[in-house]
Amino acid sequence: MLLIPCPWCGPRDEIEFHYGGQAHVAYPDDPAALSDEEWARYLFFRDNPKGPFAERWSHSAGCRRWFNVVRDTATNEIHAVYRIGEPRPVIA
């Protein structure tokens, strides 16, 4: 069970959180302007890297805030935690 440092509440057990998939996949500004392929890419395609991955988590059994995490998918090491709207930190 991960120990996730919520940017609002501090480190808490993973069981308090809800996973939200890849971060920085914004809802398109004008979906009607997208081709079917571009829209399908937004709907269905996500990265699946081995290594650092920016992903969304929600502290659903705590402060109920969404935030972003950079986690290494191979080791589960959490490199960074940052609030919604903040840019993804550069991970060496």
Next chain:
Amino acid sequence: MTATERPVQADRPGEVLRFRFDGRDYEGRSGDTLAAALLASGVRRVATSVKLGRPRGIFSAGVEEPNALVQVETPFPEPMLPATTVELYDGLVATGLPGKGRLADRPDPARYDSVHAHCDVLVVGAGPAGLMAAAEAARGGARVILADERPEPGGSLLGTAETVDGLPGRRWAAERAAELGGFDDVRVLCRTTVFGHYDDNYVVAVERRTNHLGAAAPATMARERIWRIRARRVVLATGAHERFPAFAGNDLPGVMLAGAARAYVNQYGVRPGRRAVVFTTNDSAYPAALDLAGAGIEIAAIVDVRRAPGEEWARRCAERDIEVRTGHVVRAAVGDGEVAAVSIASEAGGQAREVPADLLLVSGGWTPVVHLFSQAGGALRFDEEIGAFVPGEIRQAVEAAGSARGVPTLSGCLRDGAEAGRRALAAAGFAVPDPAPPPAVEHEPEAAPARHLWLVPPADGADHREHFVDLQRDVTVADVLRATGAGLRSVEHVKRYTTAGTAHDQGRTSGLLTSAITAHALGVDVADLGVTTFRAPYAPVSFAALAGRDRGSLHDPVRVTAMHDRHVDSGALFENVGQWKRPWYYPREGEDMAAAVLRECRAAREDVAMMDASTLGKIDVIGPDAAEFLDRLYTNMMSTLAVGSIRYGVMCRPDGMVFDDGTVIRLADDRFLVTTTTGNAAAVLDWMEEWLQTEWPSLRVHCTSVTEQWATVALVGPRSREVLAGLAPGLAVGNPSFPFMTWRDTEVAGIPARVCRISFSGELAYEINVRSWYGLALWEAVEAAGVTPYGTETMHVLRAEKGYPIIGQDTDGTVTPQDLGMAWVVSKKKPDFIGKRSFGRADTARPDRKQLVGLLPEDTGRLLPEGVHLVEPGGTRPLGHVTSSYRSAALGRTFALALISGGRERIGARLHAAMGAETVPVTVAHHVLYDPEGARRDG
């Protein structure tokens, strides 16, 4: 034999305990394990093996036992316990098992519990290294937890009789543990097995609190406790398990690990045999042999595969006239059902010699217990010196200490543990005190290098079918060779093919041997081949312990409405909807479910009926941008809704599939009350929060769950207006003044209420909402007006007759509003809403999409099971399935709703419901089967 095998009195008072094994009565001593007491009573055959039915004895003295599996029968049946870990108590009743146990046929009456704990340093294992690590960490002021699986601290010291600081090892350990217990922030847990090591040093252990007390166990005490520990640093002082080479008959009762025999003599004062042969590849069996000799066991010979043992051991054996046969091996343990003789030969070949013996001690070296280290993500590397895998690199704040990382000597383990404790202190940010002088130990003879012998080949012409590598799973060298012969090249595959290393053993005694034999067969180095992955649990854990208190009524929260007690009094049967208990139907005397539901349906369609609708999810959506927010979430327009009015709405996911539906009530310009399906209330609130926080943070909107703040009574049927008028004299109930899909604040039965004209049945209907405190009073007042209560089953029938879908029953995440025949709910005017773009995808426009239709079985009494598939007559291609199916009082027949490929095009066509060998003909119909004109909703 009777109780004659306890010639040595260990340093214990030895209270006599009576127990029963396999139907016979015996006596043991307090402090015994069941295995020790059986050996003391001369019982050598304890169990039979799982596949081959071979007799098996006691092989070890601890958790690594693969043979002596027993079932404890009292006070509660518990299968598959190693006799080496069962503490003896007065009145114990146990039986030996043929490899499989029997589960109890009654509920476990014991209580189980769990504890969460945090610490700076967790030390696993209270042997020499673990005690030193914990002592150093405690001395530096850290919060320490020390956990050990045995009843008392000491680890290897319990069995070896070595002294530390001039004290018997056992006493030294007890004193160190007592000192630790004196620190405020130190917790010493005995009988506590750490079985799982997860991310970020989340460690799970089970503490056995009353098992050893038998009938004397206090009923108020939890039998077992699960510890969930989060540690800043972990020191794994988990020790090492002795291993054995494969030779013929190495599973016979009387074959025993050398260190285990030493422990039976020293710790329990028990003689595991009378005349022993010792077969070893290393020096560690020599002190075992000497201790046994000191206890009066005749050592017939030490068979050492090496050219020479350590010089000092050779000299000590010579002093005691113990024959040491170097360069020799044990070819076979010989005997009918137990060891009677040992066949010894030169490793180079030649004639074997049979030596009579009833005990054969084996030592193939020591394998560090790396299970937890590996579970924690640590890499292993092969250590050529000890011939085993030892901890390597690890990312987590974990280190192994002592024999768990291959340190061979007591002095080395004590030093290594202390250093690990100090490193843990420093890493956890504590000031590290000056080192204490290391404890003094006895002279440690210089060791000669070990030989890594895995297999003694069979005598000429014989096969490997009695060369066991996994005693519990009855896996032999022949089985491993069959696996490699079948082309398997990975130990993971060999494990799954042969089952070696599964069950209790988890590779403790079998893992390395299986890998080594596989490597040998493949002609590769075991260091390169590796061992199978270690996974939790390290040792078996009962489901009852894992469940803890979360059983029965505490398994899941039960939510009930304010009117629940009244429903119970009315004889309602309940169904679970999410965590809610909802009245299902209210049978009257002599009624079955079908009769009750038909009666309730008639009341709603022909007279007046009422339902507890309090469980519907309710969310307040408040703020200047609330209308804009709801326009983006719902497929239809909500911003145009007038204050005082209500609109039905559907929410989709971005892929255009229906997610939830419900009503939206506009309370003020900036205030809406949204209802959701009962089971989806939390998900809808989460959905709203997610969009507000992650995509639209600029919208000024707040969402609050108010589900439990309101109690709701649905009042349904042609006479509902009349009943409402009687209960709410201040309310103008006429159709023009209180039209469909509007709401009014008023008093009902003297209770402040919000009445909504909403219908989920097609009938004239109202939903009366009051504060939850008044829910019961409202219910009783309405019921007193002669209104028939109905449950969820009737609600389902009424809505299905009208073709109203239940999201999650008639949909499954692949269904659009258009598929449900609700194109009208999808706005054409709004520039965007969640899901809109997907309605332009080719996939959502396919004519063969599954669409919601009605089904009318040709046999009007035939009720289709939900989930049944439909095919064309004579066809086999499934076209879709039945999602809802009921008996209808209004239609005078059975009917169903179904999702059928191209369903609307098939209206009027005949399909077959495929029910096993039988096919039931049905006619496809429009999904609205009752009152399609909607004539009934205004009364």
